[in-house]
Amino acid sequence: MPILQPIGRTLLIFFAAAGRLSMFAANGLSHCVRPPLYFRLIARQMIDIGYYSLPVVGLTAIFTGMVLALQSYTGFARFAAESAIPNVVVISITRELGPVLAGLMVAGRVGAAMAAEIGTMRVTEQIDALDTLATNPFKYLVAPRLIAGITTLPILVFIADIIGVFGGYVVSIYKLGFNPTTYLKNTVDFVQTEDVVSGLVKAAVFGFLITLMGCYHGYNSKGGAQGVGAATTNAVVSASILILCCNYFITEMFFAR
Amino acid sequence: MSEKANGAPPKIQIRGLHKSFGPKVVLDGLDLDVAVGESVVVIGGSGTGKSVLLKCILGLLRPEAGSIKIDGEEVVGLRGGDRDRVMRKFGMLFQNAALFDSLPVWENVAFGLIQGEGMDRDEAKKNAIEKLAAVGLGAEVGELSPAELSGGMRKRVGLARAIAITPEIIFFDEPTTGLDPIMGDVINDLIVKCVRELGASTLSITHDMASARKIAHRVAMLYHGKIIWAGPVAQIDNSANDYVDQFIHGRAEGPIQMQVRAD
Ligand SMILES: Nc1ncnc2c1ncn2[C@@H]1O[C@H](COP(=O)(O)OP(=O)(O)OP(=O)(O)O)[C@@H](O)[C@H]1O
Ligand SMILES: [Mg+2]
Numbered sequence: 001m002p003i004l005q006p007i008g009r010t011l012l013i014f015f016a017a018a019g020r021l022s023m024f025a026a027n028g029l030s031h032c033v034r035p036p037l038y039f040r041l042i043a044r045q046m047i048d049i050g051y052y053s054l055p056v057v058g059l060t061a062i063f064t065g066m067v068l069a070l071q072s073y074t075g076f077a078r079f080a081a082e083s084a085i086p087n088v089v090v091i092s093i094t095r096e097l098g099p100v101l102a103g104l105m106v107a108g109r110v111g112a113a114m115a116a117e118i119g120t121m122r123v124t125e126q127i128d129a130l131d132t133l134a135t136n137p138f139k140y141l142v143a144p145r146l147i148a149g150i151t152t153l154p155i156l157v158f159i160a161d162i163i164g165v166f167g168g169y170v171v172s173i174y175k176l177g178f179n180p181t182t183y184l185k186n187t188v189d190f191v192q193t194e195d196v197v198s199g200l201v202k203a204a205v206f207g208f209l210i211t212l213m214g215c216y217h218g219y220n221s222k223g224g225a226q227g228v229g230a231a232t233t234n235a236v237v238s239a240s241i242l243i244l245c246c247n248y249f250i251t252e253m254f255f256a257r
Numbered sequence: 258m259s260e261k262a263n264g265a266p267p268k269i270q271i272r273g274l275h276k277s278f279g280p281k282v283v284l285d286g287l288d289l290d291v292a293v294g295e296s297v298v299v300i301g302g303s304g305t306g307k308s309v310l311l312k313c314i315l316g317l318l319r320p321e322a323g324s325i326k327i328d329g330e331e332v333v334g335l336r337g338g339d340r341d342r343v344m345r346k347f348g349m350l351f352q353n354a355a356l357f358d359s360l361p362v363w364e365n366v367a368f369g370l371i372q373g374e375g376m377d378r379d380e381a382k383k384n385a386i387e388k389l390a391a392v393g394l395g396a397e398v399g400e401l402s403p404a405e406l407s408g409g410m411r412k413r414v415g416l417a418r419a420i421a422i423t424p425e426i427i428f429f430d431e432p433t434t435g436l437d438p439i440m441g442d443v444i445n446d447l448i449v450k451c452v453r454e455l456g457a458s459t460l461s462i463t464h465d466m467a468s469a470r471k472i473a474h475r476v477a478m479l480y481h482g483k484i485i486w487a488g489p490v491a492q493i494d495n496s497a498n499d500y501v502d503q504f505i506h507g508r509a510e511g512p513i514q515m516q517v518r519a520d
Contacts, residue, residue, distance in 0.1 A: 117359075125355040128317045132349040133422075134341050134373040 024216050031136065031143040038144050045148030049110050049207075050156050056109060057102045061160040064097050065089060065167025073176050085178070086186035089168035094195045098161045100247055103206035106153065107239040111214040114145060115235035118218025119228035127219070142219070145211040153207030154200040161199065198254040205250060206243050213239040266329050268293045268426060268458040269314065274323035276306070276313055283309050284320070285482025291426075296452045296459045298469045298490075300504060301479035302513065307462040308352055310479070311428045314460075315349060316340060327426070345373060348424035352431050352462075354415035356403035362414055363389070363399030369422035388417040393443055409436045416444065420451055427451060429461040433468045445471045466505050469493075478504065480513065 072088045118141055121127050130137050165187060172178040213235045221231035269291040276284040283306035291297045299307050312318040314325055316332060325332050332343055348369075356365050366385035370376040376384070386396045392413040403411060412435055419427055429448060433441035445468050451457050452472075463469050469476060470490055477487035478501050486498045493505060503511030 121357075124358075125351050125353065126357055128312070128315075129349070129351060129355040129357070131317060132315055132344060132347055133369040133418075134344045135368070136341070140372070 020220075021212075021216060024219070025212055027138055028142040028146050028212065028215065031139045032147050034139075036139075037147070038140060041140070041144035042147050045144050046152045048113075049106065049148050049211075050152035053102075053106050053109055053156060054159070056105050057156055057160050058163050060101050060105050061093070061098060061164040062167035064101060065093055065164035065169075066171045068092055068097070068164075069168040069171040069176065073172075082176075083186070085172055085176075086168070086183050087190040089172075090165050090187045090191045091195055093164035093168070094161050094191060094199045095251070096199075096247075098164055099157050099199045099202040099206060100243065102157050102160045102203065103153070103210065103243045103247075104240055106156070106206075107210045107213075107243060108236055110149075111210045111235045111239045112232045114211065114214025115218040115221070115232045116228055118215055119221035119231040122219060122221050123224055123228060137219070142215045145215055146208060149207035149211030150204050151207070153203040153210075157199060157203035158196075161196065194254065198250070201254075202247060202250050205246055209242045209246065210239045213242070267291060267326075268295070268328060269460065270324075270326040270329075271314070272324045274310070274313060274320050274325065276309055276318060276320045282482055284313070284323075287323070287479070287483055289477060289484055289487070291458050291460055293458055294452065294456050296448070296461065296472055296474045298461045298463055298473035298476050299479055300463065300466075300469060300476060302504070303464075305479050306482060307479055308430055311349070311430060311460065311462070315344070315347060315428070345422075346425045348419035348422060348427040348457075350412075350415045350419040350427075350429045350432055352434075354403075354411040356411055356414055356418070358403045360403075361399065362394075362401050362403060362406070365403065365414060366399075366417045366421050368418065373422060385417070385421060388421045389414070391420075391447060392417045393440060409440065412436065413440075413444070416447070420447075420455075423455055423457075425457060427457050427459045429459060429463075431462055431464065433463060433465050441465065441468060442471075444468075448472045 068089050069085055072085050073082060076082050076084055076088075118127075121130075121141070127137050127141070130140055169180075169183060169187075172183055173180050217231040217235040217238070218228075221227045267290040269289070271287060271289045274284050274287040275282075287310065289297070289299075289310075299310065301307055309318060313320045314327075314332075316335065320333060323333070327343055327346065330343070332340075335343060356362075357368065360368070363382055363385040364371070366388050367376075367378075367381035370381040370384060371378060382399075386399055389396070389399055394410065394413055394417070398406070398410070398414075403414065406414065412432070416429070416432060419429070427448075432444050432448060436444060448459060448461065449472055452459055459472075461469075461472060463472075470493070473490040475487060476490050476493050477484045478498075479485075480500055486496055486501050488496060493501065496502065499512045503513055
């Protein structure tokens with residue numbers, strides 16, 4: 001069976017990797033709920049992940065909101081359905097584009113930096129040194145990042161939602177000639193708690209995935225600068241793919257009945 | 258090799274230690290004892306597995322076979338809280354210092370005090386500056402980041418970090434490599450002082466025979482994964498062992514053949 005062999009081997013490798021990753025995640029999460037917690041480190045990570053990502057996430061959100069209004073206008077004008085633009089903008093931003101685009105941007109920015117930092121610590125024996133100083137690397141390196149990722153991304157996405165809707169508003173008012181009061185009223189009346197909440201739940205999951213991938217690939221990197229480079233790439237690629245996959249399943253959980 | 262100083266159980270007892278990386282056998286049934294308050298120096302050629310030996314004892318690498326006992330307690334495969342408890346006995350100077358580059362120098366030195374022993378930051382800083390002074394570095398160095406230090410300075414900071422928590426067992430991986438001869442001797446004195454005043458047991462690795470003669474009570478030579486000779490430092494010049502003779506005199510000719518040609 002020469003065709004089955006490579007398939008079997010690939011499957012085995014896949015399951016082994018999935019197993020290792022699950023063990024890593026379980027270990028990291030268990031340190032998130034067991035004291036002591038390093039609040040100083042958590043705060044620093046939250047600033048790194050949240051505050052410093054604001055410009056890039058804000059820019060992404062505002063242009064997405066703007067282009068969304070413009071595109072739906074050109075499309076909807078054919079059906080004389082321009083009045084649906086506020087609804088389309090707010091629902092797409094809160095449910096999908098806010099969390100997904102913010103997640104992808106943060107994966108590129110934060111996931112890469114995390115993998116590079118932890119990877120460098122691994123190859124320069126700093127993680128070994130932590131261990132000899134009776135400090136658990138999971139508690140000191142992984143748990144603060146996971147906690148910061150899970151808590152910060154929803155805040156970041158909430159801000160991105162507002163900025164995105166604002167982008168749509170600006171284009172609709174100043175370019176497409178909508179009435180400001182009607183636009184805002186339509187937006188507020190139409191959006192439901194569920195739309196926003198589902199987006200924030202996604203954000204928390206994405207925050208977990210991004211930091212988990214950054215930590216996992218960094219922690220397991222080997223072999224000098226090249227290994228750290230590979231870890232960085234893997235962290236970003238795997239986080240991005242996982243974000244897109246999980247996005248579908250969370251959407252299904254919330255909205256498919 | 259199994260001689261015991263003053264009848265106490267050995268601080269570290271290693272029996273039949275095996276470690277390989279893939280097909281490459283590095284440690285091949287190694288036995289070694291370190292008595293309480295004893296300073297043992299391991300010598301051996303580059304790449305013979307001296308650093309690997311230290312990492313196996315610290316549990317950073319997992320040996321395939323063998324036993325390592327610290328104060329009579331088996332530590333191979335120890336995990337979780339038990340391992341943390343045993344690790345608190347150790348201080349380690351890594352060959353490349355392995356300083357945390359996200360923290361300033363003083364916090365590197367104080368790391369074990371703050372994280373391990375829960376000491377107050379101001380007090381730990383004072384303590385760290387004392388330890389830096391002991392390795393010949395001023396308080397202003399404490400504010401720098403490790404990236405701003407020279408190789409020798411980094412080594413000394415690593416040393417200060419290793420002794421800051423006053424461990425019972427200290428490992429020095431090439432403590433004097435990269436230091437000028439005078440600073441090298443200062444470090445030798447410091448190691449001797451650690452052993453004498455703190456009663457620490459130390460296991461050091463060095464290629465510097467002058468340093469070995471000064472800090473060692475006992476010397477052990479690692480070759481092909483085993484300790485081929487061990488004895489009091491006074492006997493090192495008449496060990497009647499060709500390998501040891503060749504090594505301490507640094508001769509290219511002898512039973513140890515360095516692989517310099519691909520043949
Ligand atoms: N993580 C690792 N993966 C694979 N091989 C390794 C690893 N660590 C060490 N080795 C191998 O083990 C052997 C011993 O390495 P080690 O670092 O202990 O040498 P050493 O005796 O400390 O040498 P030096 O005096 O140059 O520091 C080397 O041949 C090295 O190639
Ligand atoms: Mg070495």
